Amino acid sequence: MAVSNNVTLVLASASPRRLDLLAQLGLRPDHVVPSDIDETPGKGELPRPYAARLAREKAQAVASQHPDMTVLAADTVVAVGRRILPKAETESEARACLKLLSGRRHHVYTAVAVIDPQGNRRERLSDTVVTVKRLTDSEIDAYIASGEWKGKAGGYAIQGRFAAHVKAMSGSYSGVVGLPLYETNALLLASGLSDGA
Secondary structure (H helix, E strand, C coil), rough: CCCCCCCCECCCCHHHHHHHHHHHHHCCCCEECCCCCCCCCCCCCHHHHHHHHHHHHHHHHHHHHHCCEEEEEEEEEEECCCCEEEEECHHHHHHHHHHHHHHCEEEEEEEEEEEEECCEEEEEEEEEEEECCCCCHHHHHHHHHCCCCCCCCCCCCCCCHHHHHEEEEEHHHHHHHHCCCCHHHHHHCCCCCCCCC
8 A cells, every 4th residue: 555655644543453454454654642532332322333433532532632644543342232342351351251252143343433634534334243153161261261352342352262263254354353454445545545556
């Protein structure tokens, strides 16, 4: 991907996975500025609009600090029906997520928002359906012991050991990892950051 020389890109995320995914597009952000927003879901807020709102608010928060730059933000939400699963921070949270995901389908929504120096905001959202095999207690124990779940939406990382438990997936693999490349590339093209190469 070729980037215009006079455009500065800011990634509003501390996620090393999002950096790696941008690199797949041949793009390295000029700055990495994690956003600091309240990620608490609103009362009755559904997973899809919740993901879109967080990506938008992250982009806006960082764009307000860097108004002369193009800001890219994303948010990933794992949901079972209307229920939003947490970014697991404790073993008990991760275990509860894995038990809920075991033997069923769930949605992974990843929203992307780009704000250019003119203040134009563009958004896209990927919706991927992931089917997890029925997990045994020993499989859950082993995954918890790996520590791979820490800070991950829904308590798992599809790019790691958990891939062995995914029976099927319909949608964007990169979206489940944290940055849907098709949608991201389309937004960057529309923002003049890419020539599509």
